[in-house]
Amino acid sequence: MAEINLVEAVNQALGHALAHDPRVVLLGEDIGVNGGVFRATAGLQARFGAERVIDTPLAESGIAGAAIGMAAMGLAPVAEIQFTGFIYPAIDHIINHAGRLRHRTRGRLSCPMVLRSPYGAGIHAPEHHSESPEAMFAHIPGIRVVIPSTPARAYGLLLAAMRDPDPVVFLEPTRLYRLFREEVPDNGEALPLDTCFTLRDGDDITLVSWGAMLQETQAAADLLLDEGIAAAVIDVATLKPLDMDTILESVARTGRCVIVHEAPRSAGFGAEIAANLADAGLYSLAAPVQRVTGYDTVVPMARLEYTYLPSVARIADAARKAMAA
Structure with a gap:
């Protein structure tokens, strides 16, 4: 194939x-x-x-x-x-x-x-x-x-x-x-909507992202593993309706969460996930939820574009901050 x-x-x-x-x-x-x-x-x-x-x-x-x-x-x-x-x-x-x-x-x-x-x-x-x-x-x-x-x-x-x-x-x-x-077999098999996909399991921290930012998120998980931190990685995939159960189950196990998206921070969808964690998973959290996002600006031109996008280093730093809390 x-x-x-x-x-x-x-x-x-x-x-x-x-x-x-x-x-x-x-x-x-x-x-x-x-x-x-x-x-x-x-x-x-x-x-x-x-x-x-x-x-x-x-x-x-x-x-x-x-x-x-x-x-x-x-x-x-x-x-x-x-x-x-x-x-x-x-x-x-x-x-x-x-x-x-x-x-x-x-x-x-x-x-x-x-x-x-x-x-x-x-x-x-x-x-x-x-x-x-x-x-x-x-x-x-x-x-x-x-x-x-x-x-x-x-x-x-x-x-x-x-x-x-x-x-x-x-x-x-x-x-x-x-x-x-x-x-990718052309077999006509659909994947379920309204479902998060757990890409890797981990007991120390949950990393949540979607789209292209999963590249950096998974790279950050690899970096953290080298430091002895086992991160679960969740691909949200369908933002609306949101499969919050999968995220809550992971955070119940890890106690910590970092949400990553490239959209601007203010009113980004990561805030919705964080609010749901506060509503339904507060007693599971051992540290504040961290968000790693784009900035509240128009995406800059090519020279600064990757300064705007969340990097592996920014994601890993947020995870270390959550682990230290």
């Missing part, structure tokens, strides 16, 4: 869905003839035709609105926003229509759509190409928020998202698109 990277896994999942579910249609800017700016949809229009893989105008609001209409009428659209920094014109539709359609129609209609977008910093892109707005989407009632961290999880979670009867915002870490490869 050939090894593929994350963007190829996305392409493989989309191709499988198009081949096996006639309701699935793709729409977005340059996704057809050109195969998408990151080639996530390369070759799909040639295989399935321009009626299934639709090139749209440069109009994010129109893309989202059209996808919602398609979903309400029985299709299963997958809309691509070319860069997450361009997603804001679509938010009106996501909040007011996609997230509320089931409620507004008292269950008569649902909105089985997926809104895909490359997401996050780390590729030396200019402003508007490096956003991390996951907390904003997680705040919207009726919306699932999913962020894969490996090719296999991208494949399985995207299949699950496309089969879900309600809207899913699927954020694909751009930094991981071509970072590494692994074997």
